Amino acid sequence: MAISSSLFFRFPVVFLVVFSHAVVSQQILTLSSDEQESVYQVLEAINSDIQWRYLFPDDLCSSAPHGVVCDYFTDESEVLLPGFLANLSSSLEELVFIENPSLAGTLNGKLGNFTRLKKLVLTGSNVSGEIPDSIGDMLELEQITITRSNLSGGVPLDIGKLKKLKILDLSYNRFQGQLPDSIGNLTELLKLDLGSNYIDGRIPETLLGLQKLEFLDLSYNLFGNFGIPLSLAEMPSLRELYLSGNSLGGQIPEIWEKLGGILRLGFSGLGLVGKIPASMGVFLTNISYLGLDNNKLEGTVPMEFGLLESVNEINLENNRLSGRLPISAKFSAQLEGKLKLGGNPNFCVDASFSSATSNSGLEHLKLCSKTAISHHVLFSGCSSLRSSYLLSFLGYCFVFVF
Ligand SMILES: *[C@@H]1O[C@H](CO)[C@@H](O)[C@H](O)[C@H]1NC(C)=O
Ligand SMILES: *[C@@H]1O[C@H](CO)[C@@H](O)[C@H](O)[C@H]1NC(C)=O
Ligand SMILES: *[C@@H]1O[C@H](CO)[C@@H](O)[C@H](O)[C@H]1NC(C)=O
């Protein structure tokens, strides 16, 4: 029997609880289309090899796959995490609650015995309280996604024991306190999302241990004024990195040499000072989104930014940048208005540039005086030279327009 059939044949190994919060009349027990869609998505997340939509086209409560249990509650009632879960604890492998705003209660005392659980998903609920320390005993866990709920307290120290964990997403809760160093023990982790909580202190240098990590989001917390962690330089698997909305301060460090895989980078509102390093333009060759807005960055935009061929959006708004925009009007047109430069009083664009990009949102920038030396770079194919990071080399592929 293929593992992919587990949902059918090993119930209650996989157990999916769907709470509808819709007000339903007593007889007609149906899911709204949103809810139906959510359940499909959960089922597909559990096993994408099965054609759930094809096999179960009808209402998923009236004719559901084995393992899906529907329960109905009105908007007014508050629903507690069901006690019957405890009776399943020894065999359950996946526990998934999605979008149940009326679901309340705590996780305390309910989790510890789920020793076989691989996947714990709880999103869009009103479950509150702390994550119990006993989570450290659930050694089979590969995914913890507890988001948009009302959890508080610290990220448990013992979470570092979960050697198989690949996804840890605790975003949009009320977690607080410091992030434990033991987080760096999660060597299999691919995604770490702690965004939009109240976590403070220092971003642990032990993150360095997360050598497989592709997605790191620590944005909109209360991390303090310790600068951007230098350990990021040695995390070459990173694809998405978001630190926005923490008062980290300091300059943008020279950490980019091994981070060429980064596709999206959010460094907005970090209190960054100093210049934008040219190395960002040189090494972040595949970057699609770059947000450096709402900092205190000064100086010019490095001409190496003209090399960022894959970029779809650059936001440099509300800094103290000056000088000219070092990319061509053609390149800017490619950005289709997602080149944001407002709120930099000393920044200017060439007349040719602003007329060529009438729809770019750059119209409000002041025009450079003709006497200023231009850094205007014509975009041309020089990708093969990027890795050398020799400015004299790069000079070959820049055409300066005076
Ligand atoms: C758990 O199982 C025991 C024994 O089968 C049963 O007596 C009890 O009612 C169950 N508890 C819940 C909450 O379902
Ligand atoms: C957890 O397991 C312990 C020991 O096996 C048992 O005493 C306890 O009742 C269990 N708790 C739950 C909630 O099932
Ligand atoms: C969430 O639960 C708390 C009690 O824990 C309650 O006071 C609050 O009204 C609930 N919020 C919603 C939106 O149901």
Ligand SMILES: *[C@@H]1O[C@H](CO)[C@@H](O)[C@H](O)[C@H]1NC(C)=O
């Ligand atoms: C979260 O829990 C607190 C305290 O239990 C409660 O006052 C608050 O309304 C809850 N928040 C939401 C969004 O339900």
Ligand SMILES: *[C@@H]1O[C@H](CO)[C@@H](O)[C@H](O)[C@H]1NC(C)=O
């Ligand atoms: C986990 O991390 C802590 C703090 O970084 C460290 O002291 C400990 O040795 C680590 N444990 C294991 C099992 O790697």
Ligand SMILES: *[C@@H]1O[C@H](CO)[C@@H](O)[C@H](O)[C@H]1NC(C)=O
């Ligand atoms: C950039 O993307 C290409 C195509 O996906 C990939 O082959 C290349 O390795 C990436 N560059 C870096 C530095 O990761």
